[in-house]
Amino acid sequence: xxxxxxxxxxxxxxxxxxxxxxxxxxxxxxxxxxxxxxxxxxxxxxxxxxxxxxxxxxxxxxxxxxxxxxxxxxxxxxxxxxxxxxxxxxxxxxxxxxxxxxxxxxxxxxxxxxxxxxxxxxxxxxxxxxxxxxxxxxxxxxxxxxxxxxxxxxxxxxxxxxxxxxxxxxxxxxxxxxxxxxxxxxxxxxxxxxxxxxxxx
Numbered sequence: 001x002x003x004x005x006x007x008x009x010x011x012x013x014x015x016x017x018x019x020x021x022x023x024x025x026x027x028x029x030x031x032x033x034x035x036x037x038x039x040x041x042x043x044x045x046x047x048x049x050x051x052x053x054x055x056x057x058x059x060x061x062x063x064x065x066x067x068x069x070x071x072x073x074x075x076x077x078x079x080x081x082x083x084x085x086x087x088x089x090x091x092x093x094x095x096x097x098x099x100x101x102x103x104x105x106x107x108x109x110x111x112x113x114x115x116x117x118x119x120x121x122x123x124x125x126x127x128x129x130x131x132x133x134x135x136x137x138x139x140x141x142x143x144x145x146x147x148x149x150x151x152x153x154x155x156x157x158x159x160x161x162x163x164x165x166x167x168x169x170x171x172x173x174x175x176x177x178x179x180x181x182x183x184x185x186x187x188x189x190x191x192x193x194x195x196x197x198x199x200x201x
Contacts, residue, residue, distance in 0.1 A: 002137060002186045004162065005043065005147040007066065008155045009058040010035040011178040018093050018176060021151070022085035022119070025057040032058065035179025036065045043181070046145065048072040052136055053149040054080040058178075063149045072147070079132025080158075082151040086119025093172050107171035111153070114171060122168060126157045133161055137188045152177045162186060 010032025014021040028036070047070030053063040055076050063074045088096065097104040106114050115121040136146070150158050152174045160167035163184060168174055 002143050002188065003046075003145040003183065004186050005046065005048070005145075005181055005183045006155060006159060006162070007039060007062060007147055007149045007181040008178050009054075009056075009062040009149060009151050010039075011176075012058050014090075015176040015178050020085050020088045020091050020093060020096075020175060021058075021082075022089050023054075023056055023082045023151075024089050027057050028061045032179060033061075033065070036062050039179065039181050040066065040068060043069060043183075046070075046183075048145050048147050049143045050075055051147040051149060052077050052080060054082060054151060054154075056082060056151060059149045059151060063147070066147055066149070069147075070145075077132050077136070079128045079135075080148065080150050080154070081128075082154045083122060083125040084119045086116040088116040088119065093175060097172075104172065111168045111171035122153065122157065122171070125154055126161075126167070129154060129157055130161060133158065137186055 010028045012021060012026040012032055013029050014024070014026050016029060016031065048066070049070070050072045051063045051066055051074045053059045053074055053076055055078055060076070067074065103114070112123045113121060136148075148158060153168045153171055156168045156174050159165060159182070
């Protein structure tokens, strides 16, 4: 069993403004740093072996703050990079709703199919996420406790893979979710090589 803490980076100014940040390098805001400190207090005596972080600035800053939980090493994993929203980066979500109501509705009803110009779909992002998670939780990795620092909406997709739960159902609702975490166990013993992870219920 591997104890996994799935942490969403603390908030940024883009989150406060309701902007699409995707995989942009946006620093934590004061509110975001406070959220991570609250996360650390809630995790209490948890000691992490390693923190796997997405490469964006808010994720890396969150990972650095989480190092107080046992002084784990930080490993940057490109496959955990958030969804590339292409030309939508920096746009207000409300702007998309007003100017492109059909696109906005598609993000609510079929988020896995929506692909912004110059970007990738949620389905494409989930494919690389799956590969990254398979490497992290490979049964030869003798880890006891890990953290994954992943931004939304990809964090919800990671949760779906690791816990056999539904993925993103409304792209816009989860886009600005930040500063929360959940903890659960992953059982990788005996999982066939070609399968996704077998999760402890």
